[in-house]
Amino acid sequence: MSSEKPSKKPSRRQVKRALNSHSEELGQHKNVVGMGMVRLDEEAQKSSGSEYAVAVYVRHKVPEDELSPEEAIPQQLEIKVRGGVIQVPTKVIEQGEVSLEAPDEEPLDSGDKEPKDSIGKESL
DSSP, X not given: OOOOOOOSSOOHHHHHHHHHHHHHHHHTSTTEEEEEEEEOOHHHHHHHSOSEEEEEEESSOOOGGGSOTTTSOXXXXXXXXXXXXXXXXXXXXXXXXXXXXXTTSOOOOTTSOOOBOTTSOBOO
């Protein structure tokens, strides 16, 4: 039997697993607009010990000291692995408001014609 201890550096697969395992919980935060996985820059890799992190996209960043413990995004997420638990870092990224429409376009009214293509002619 192997007495293998989990590595301190989570693999890309483990970070993805952490994202999948914690997405429902993270999505409950009112400021969160999306989640994903990002590669950390060299400085962040050195401080976290990980090449990747779970990205949590928020409308706007709020200083941690202004958040209650329930509102704060955890700095690390735990996942169980054979032989123990691994800590996967998170990275909060300010995204702004998310919309399905381009910010400089007016929404189509139900009576409007079809959108025009790039040269100004109506789409066929």
